[in-house]
Amino acid sequence: MIFVDRTQVIAPVILTQPGLAGLRESARAIANFRTGGPCAKFTYSVYSDDTVKEALIKLFNKKCAYCETIVTTVYYGDVEHFRPKSQIAEAIPPIAPGYYWLGSDWDNLLFACKLCNSAKILKIYGSTVVEALGKMDQFPLYNFNHIRDHTFGIASEEPHRLLINPCKEDPEILISYGSDGNILPKRSLTGFLRLKVDKSIRVYALQRMDLVDERKKLRLSIEMQQERVLDNTKNFLRFIDSNPELAAEFEASALREMRELKKYCDPKMPYSGMAREMVSYFLMREYGQALARTF
Numbered sequence: 001m002i003f004v005d006r007t008q009v010i011a012p013v014i015l016t017q018p019g020l021a022g023l024r025e026s027a028r029a030i031a032n033f034r035t036g037g038p039c040a041k042f043t044y045s046v047y048s049d050d051t052v053k054e055a056l057i058k059l060f061n062k063k064c065a066y067c068e069t070i071v072t073t074v075y076y077g078d079v080e081h082f083r084p085k086s087q088i089a090e091a092i093p094p095i096a097p098g099y100y101w102l103g104s105d106w107d108n109l110l111f112a113c114k115l116c117n118s119a120k121i122l123k124i125y126g127s128t129v130v131e132a133l134g135k136m137d138q139f140p141l142y143n144f145n146h147i148r149d150h151t152f153g154i155a156s157e158e159p160h161r162l163l164i165n166p167c168k169e170d171p172e173i174l175i176s177y178g179s180d181g182n183i184l185p186k187r188s189l190t191g192f193l194r195l196k197v198d199k200s201i202r203v204y205a206l207q208r209m210d211l212v213d214e215r216k217k218l219r220l221s222i223e224m225q226q227e228r229v230l231d232n233t234k235n236f237l238r239f240i241d242s243n244p245e246l247a248a249e250f251e252a253s254a255l256r257e258m259r260e261l262k263k264y265c266d267p268k269m270p271y272s273g274m275a276r277e278m279v280s281y282f283l284m285r286e287y288g289q290a291l292a293r294t295f
Contacts, residue, residue: 101150181216
């Protein structure tokens with residue numbers, strides 16, 4: 001999971017322009033679910049407009065906002081409501097609706113894969129038990145009741161949110177990766193932040209075995225590329241005094257292999273969060289803190 005800056009893509013006008021479907025739908029939802037008013041069955045549709053999906057695909061570089069798998073090669077992808085619109089699994093009382101006024105709110109919409117966004121029976125890393133995991137209508141909070149009324153807004157609820165929002169905070173500050181391709185909280189985390197990462201990993205099913213296996217494959221590829229960088233660097237240092245011409249060839253090769261290594265860290269690449277952690281540690285270990293900081 002990596003940080004995604006929502007300002008890089010303009011919100012679709014259908015969601016934001018007065019008189020168009022997005023704001024009209026929000027007004028209807030508010031009228032339908034207003035406190036003390038009748039609550040008829042409500043159908044949300046604007047979020048599934050093609051322009052919304054296209055904008056989200058562009059914003060998230062075709063990747064799932066949660067697991068960073070490139071979605072569009074095998075599936076259309078889901079428009080995901082970060083705060084669920086229809087109901088909230090953990091709400092007290094556990095009744096519908098959810099965040100009904102955010103059904104067509106641009107800031108509440110993410111792009112997600114089916115396995116992160118839907119409850120599926122999955123094999124989990126480190127466990128022999130299969131579990132039904134995936135976000136669906138989950139939205140856990142820490143010691144706080146969910147906001148159920150649009151007049152309050154969500155500002156007071158935000159500090160208690162137990163799910164990482166990749167558009168609100170930098171997941172790379174919170175998340176680390178193991179040698180098996182598994183995902184875990186940063187070692188330094190304690191208390192609320194540790195709980196937040198643990199809860200996010202579970203709710204988004206980020207330890208499902210197929211996903212862990214894909215990250216491990218990429219990890220092996222990155223390690224091999226790091227070895228190529230290191231081998232060329234060592235040969236450059238070996239010949240820098242005795243054979244400057246040969247040393248120059250190894251230097252050029254090292255730089256070329258370094259450029260290839262850094263391609264894994266491009267935000268358009270799958271699992272770039274893990275790649276950036278790996279490359280940053282590699283540069284710091286082999287070349288020093290100054291070079292790692294420039295990366």
